[in-house]
Amino acid sequence: MKILNVTCPNCKKEFNYYSSEFRPFCNERCRLIDLGQWLNETYTVPVHKLTLEEAEALEQIIHEKDKNPGEEDDSTN
Numbered sequence: 001m002k003i004l005n006v007t008c009p010n011c012k013k014e015f016n017y018y019s020s021e022f023r024p025f026c027n028e029r030c031r032l033i034d035l036g037q038w039l040n041e042t043y044t045v046p047v048h049k050l051t052l053e054e055a056e057a058l059e060q061i062i063h064e065k066d067k068n069p070g071e072e073d074d075s076t077n
């Protein structure tokens with residue numbers, strides 16, 4: 001396995017680029033958070049379609065950010 005340490009654009013954590021499925025982010029959460037910020041910035045992307053799972057995860061993250069950014073809630077379902 002190749003190793004390339006990069007910094008996650010979202011959380012600034014170092015990780016191995018090749019070990020993440022969600023590169024350039026360290027994990028799915030960072031990728032979705034970044035996507036959420038991106039969507040909030042009125043860059044409208046007419047053709048981009050989220051999968052249902054992505055849309056749900058994104059919605060969850062946006063809701064979490066709205067209420068309490070310090071609190072994790074895993075029991076939404």
Ligand SMILES: [Zn+2]
Binds near residue numbers: 011013
């Ligand atoms: Zn990250």
